[in-house]
Amino acid sequence: MPEESIDHIDFEELNRKAISPPIATHLYTADPSAHVFNNKIYIYPSHDIDAGDAFDDLGSHFAMEDYHVFSMDDISGNVIDHGMALHVDNVKWAERQMWAPDANEKNGQYFLFFPAKDYNGIFRIGVAISDNPHGPFIPQDNPIKDSFSIDPAVFKDDDRSYYMYFGGIWGGQLQRWRTGVFNGDHPESPTAFLPKDDEPALLPYVAKMTDDLLQFDESPKEVEILDENGDLLLAGDNDRRFFEAAWLHKYNGKYYFSYSTGDTHFICYAIGENPYGPFTYKGRILNPVVGWTSHHSICEFKGKWYLFYHDSSLSKGVTHLRSVKIAEIKYNDDGTIQTLEPYGRN
Ligand code: FUB
Secondary structure: OOOOOOOOOOHHHHHHHOOOOOOOOOOEEEEEEEEEEOOEEEEEEEEEOOOOOOOOOOOOOOOOOEEEEEEEOOOOOOEEEEEEEEEHHHOOOEEEOOOOOEEEEEOOEEEEEEEEEEOOOOEEEEEEEEOOOOOOOEEOOOOOOOOOOOOOEEEEOOOOOEEEEEOOOHHHOHHHHOOOOOOOOOOOOOOOOOOOOOOEOOOOEEEEEOOOOOOEOOOOEEOOEEOOOOOEOEOOOOOOOOOEEEEEEEEOOEEEEEEEOHHHOOEEEEEEOOOOOOEEEEEEEEOOOOOOOOOEEEEEEOOEEEEEEEEOOOOOOOOOOOEEEEEEEOEOOOOOEOOEOOOOOO
């Protein structure tokens, strides 16, 4: 698929209608994972740069090298950039492409979870540790054993169990693991090994973490996303099937699994009764933003719920130069989420 044309977009008008501005303009940021630690909001984004790589459907243009952590005392307060928290040069096993990270806390220590390509060009997921929520983080020498693909999101349940959700198709390589081992054939093709349109879509994975949060405590299990009839969503159901950007939050005792549909650019969600699912598709949280990717997290702060997301409005549509934004989300009485229109301000 070619990069989508942005020639027709009037960015002045788009920004006027945007429901939220970028939270930072001094650098490009994306893929925000937000958490509340010590009564502050901490945001763990990707740090977008222009490394000069051409756009392709493998995401080669996303050539990020490091992470910065942001914090905010309040949702509309100052945004503090705590500086570089981790650089790929300090991660022994990782060569390139520091994609969407997440973080979590346990017993006063903070853990940064991040995907990167190893020296064989295979995405793995690593962990780095700090005594501070903003780092700097010290990486482990090796990635999580048996980790693969991208976009880790680590959810802490009320019983203090931690679960990692992960996976992403196309450049995220999930489709290359269908037999349990990496298939490196046709390296130039983002869609080789995808299921046919009338077959069940590829699914993200979940694994409970070990007590030290450094490894999977079990073999990762597929996260089933079902339609209204209880059937798995199909690979050809591009408006609803999982592509990347998994996130899990809990609201009123239910587990909400949310994700991006990638090539159709929606942030969708599905509801389940436990961290493993299955989850039943319920709808869209965010309609398409400017820029090819859409990625998000959801977090409660002072009794309100917020969507942390990104778009490419600041860079005037450059796919790999994105900016983090925040918008409040509202739940209906039946637990469904009201869809946000990112440029719907009157
Ligand atoms: O930022 C690189 C990749 O783009 C992320 O890992 C995906 O979720 C998409 O946002």
